[in-house]
Amino acid sequence: MNLIDWLAEPLQFDFMRRALLVSAVAGLVCAVLSCWVTLIGWSLLGDAIAHAVLPGVVLSYIFGLPFAVGAFLFGGLAVTLIGVVRDTTRIRGDAAIGVVFTGLFALGLVLVSKTPSQIDLNHILFGNVLGVSDSDIAQVLGIGALTLAVVFYKRRDLTLYAFDPVHAHAIGLRPKRLGALLLMLLALTVVVALQAVGIILVSAMLITPGVTAYLLTDRFERMLAIAIAVSVSSCVLGTYLSFHVDSSTGGTIVLCQAIVFALVYLFAPRRGLLANKRKRRTATSVR
Amino acid sequence: MTAVTAKGVTVHYGDVLALDDVDVTVERGRICGLLGMNGSGKSTLFKSLIGLVKPDRGTITLHDKDPAVARREGLVAYVPQSEAVDWAFPVRVVDVVSMGRYGALGGARRLKAADREAVDAALERVGLTDLAGKQIGELSGGQRKRAFVARGIAQDARLLFLDEPFAGVDKRSEATIVELLRSLRDEGRTIVVSTHDLAAVPALCDEAILLRRKVLLHSDIDTALSAEHLGRAFGLDGAVA
Numbered sequence: 262m263n264l265i266d267w268l269a270e271p272l273q274f275d276f277m278r279r280a281l282l283v284s285a286v287a288g289l290v291c292a293v294l295s296c297w298v299t300l301i302g303w304s305l306l307g308d309a310i311a312h313a314v315l316p317g318v319v320l321s322y323i324f325g326l327p328f329a330v331g332a333f334l335f336g337g338l339a340v341t342l343i344g345v346v347r348d349t350t351r352i353r354g355d356a357a358i359g360v361v362f363t364g365l366f367a368l369g370l371v372l373v374s375k376t377p378s379q380i381d382l383n384h385i386l387f388g389n390v391l392g393v394s395d396s397d398i399a400q401v402l403g404i405g406a407l408t409l410a411v412v413f414y415k416r417r418d419l420t421l422y423a424f425d426p427v428h429a430h431a432i433g434l435r436p437k438r439l440g441a442l443l444l445m446l447l448a449l450t451v452v453v454a455l456q457a458v459g460i461i462l463v464s465a466m467l468i469t470p471g472v473t474a475y476l477l478t479d480r481f482e483r484m485l486a487i488a489i490a491v492s493v494s495s496c497v498l499g500t501y502l503s504f505h506v507d508s509s510t511g512g513t514i515v516l517c518q519a520i521v522f523a524l525v526y527l528f529a530p531r532r533g534l535l536a537n538k539r540k541r542r543t544a545t546s547v548r
Numbered sequence: 549m550t551a552v553t554a555k556g557v558t559v560h561y562g563d564v565l566a567l568d569d570v571d572v573t574v575e576r577g578r579i580c581g582l583l584g585m586n587g588s589g590k591s592t593l594f595k596s597l598i599g600l601v602k603p604d605r606g607t608i609t610l611h612d613k614d615p616a617v618a619r620r621e622g623l624v625a626y627v628p629q630s631e632a633v634d635w636a637f638p639v640r641v642v643d644v645v646s647m648g649r650y651g652a653l654g655g656a657r658r659l660k661a662a663d664r665e666a667v668d669a670a671l672e673r674v675g676l677t678d679l680a681g682k683q684i685g686e687l688s689g690g691q692r693k694r695a696f697v698a699r700g701i702a703q704d705a706r707l708l709f710l711d712e713p714f715a716g717v718d719k720r721s722e723a724t725i726v727e728l729l730r731s732l733r734d735e736g737r738t739i740v741v742s743t744h745d746l747a748a749v750p751a752l753c754d755e756a757i758l759l760r761r762k763v764l765l766h767s768d769i770d771t772a773l774s775a776e777h778l779g780r781a782f783g784l785d786g787a788v789a
Contacts (some may be wrong), residue, residue: 409559417657421647427628431598432651432703433620479683482639539648 271504280390283401284514287457288496290405292452292488295471296481301423305355306343306444308464309362310451313339315369315385318505322380323372328344329400329452336448339365345526356387388459388511390500401453408449411442414518419443420481457496458511466492468520473525476532489523550612551576551707551738557606559592566592568761570606574740576706579733581749582742583772584759587783591711593759594742598626598709610707618707622651625700627693629712633683641695642680645670648702670702674728690721697728708732708739714748726752746773773783 271277298307317335321328339361347357373382382391393401412419418439421429426436447467454463474487499514506513528535552574553724559567567589574580584590595601597608599615610618618624625648648670649663658668671677674694679687686697693713700708710729714722729739731751741753749769756772758764758781765777770780 300634343632414656417650418662420639420643421650421657424634424639424644425628425647427598427600427626427632428647428699429650430600430699431624431626431709432648433616434651475638479638479686480640481643484638 264338267505268501271501276391277392277500277504280359281497283398284390284457284496284500284510285391286340286405287400287454287491288492288514288530289489290408290453291463291466292470292492293409293485295467295469295492296474296488297419297423297471298447298467299471299475301443303443303447304468305358305464306340307447307467309343310336310339310448311455311460311463313362314423314448314451315366317369318385318455319369319372319376319380323376327396327400330403332455333448334453335365337445338449338450340444356377385455386459386461387509388455388457388462390457390510393514394455399458402443404449405453408446408453412446412500415439415442424509428509432464458514462511464517465518466517469515469522470495473518473522476525476529486534490517491518495521549573549576551578551610552580552740553607553609553612554593554597555607557593557596557603557608559589559596559601559603561591564648565761567596567603570763572737572757572763572766576611576738577733577736578754579729579739581753581756581769581772582740582747582759583744583749583756583781585744588615588759588781590742590759592743594709594711594740596739597690598624599746613630615738620651622703623706625703625705625708627696627700627708627710627713630689630692630716632711635692635693640680641676641682641684641687642667642671643673644684644695645680645698646677648699648705651703666704667702670698673701674698675724675755680775686717689716690718690725693717693721693725694728697725697732701732706737708737710739710741711740712743712745714743722748723751723779746778749773 299346307428314332317331318328321331342361343357346352346361347354373380405483409448418434422439422443429436450467451463454466458466470487470488470492473491474484477487478484495517496514500510502508502517503510503513525533530536552572554570557567557570557573565644570593581765582590582594592601596603597610599619608615611623640660645667646659649659653659653663668677671680673686674697676691676694676698679691683694688714697708713725717725726748733739743749750773755767755771757766758772758777760781764781765772
């Protein structure tokens, strides 16, 4: 089979065209958010939000609402609860995150087990991009476009918040509001990515593109561009590969991203492992 | 016309009393050193003045205005201490200086031609024009400080707060920074420097506040740095020769 057939064959199928669209959009939105999220140090917050939306998704199915509604509400609830627990106790932030998201995730598991319906837990946990409905696609495209538009408009404020929130405060901006905005965008992004890779692997989509790009550049705009390129190409390639080798689509997408990261980790021109070794050797031989 | 006033400022952290009924007045156009050892309440007072810590009691004004108003009007600039900055963050020197303009811009913070001119002028003034495109972490200790001072200049702030400005800065760069700050003072700006590095104080400051939970002394530099007063501030009562 030549390359053109390899690329063209899956496109005959409607479900593959939908899957490619949804995973590419999810990859794009996640890549953009991942740049700020990883620089601030919120990587695991994305994972927490993803797990915490499970009860919201289940309740949406039960009440016949769009899945995004429940998911977003519970994402917001998780973020609020994490903040409350952290600010009103002596518990550290990471433990506050851990307590809240596991509690909500557990609630979701209990709800699924007690709901006599056709909810497939596997689809929610591991994604079901090959079976997305028209309504799913509409939600992914709508929320994705909204998130990207807000991020594009507020990108300089978000970078200021990530780099120096005290300066933001000193010039009369409200860093807490900027933080809340970014959390809301993060929750929306999680909702988009759920469709593509499922709850368990959302955090990979929100971390790997950003950190891969971070190893390759010192410029934020380039970091964004590289993250988008890595993420979208991994999503498209992963979806194709999963079709041809009949593997889990979400898993294959994230594996592609991880392989790109591993290659960059080893071979990045300035910050890669080999480049660092070479630098150290040169430094030693000079001495 | 005062630059900074604090009246009866008291701050607790839980049960710990960090600042006890602190009164401070700094006139405009002065460089004032805020001196004290670790735990003296120096950084608490500094944070209260910037508005990061809310005092339990007492009032603060900046340029005779409510601090929140002064901040919104762009009067207040802040130069962080080195440890507070992520030097690996992917921003260039010019990006950092541009952030000084954000307060006066629209929601998207798009720089206009006048803003770019202000940024270029600020870079020129601190001697970083040639390094404007460098990632911030590529600069030396002294250049990093100057980049953040340039951000305050681009902002045209009237009040600059510097936290430990000489940590990690070599002597030569220190002299450059002192000269820069004094020229900003000569334009009528007020500079408040929080530091425990006493060696740099005489060359830079016009006056000093010795802090040890309370204001021990607010005076000219020679008096403040006399053995007797320093001993009290740094807990070496009688032990300083």
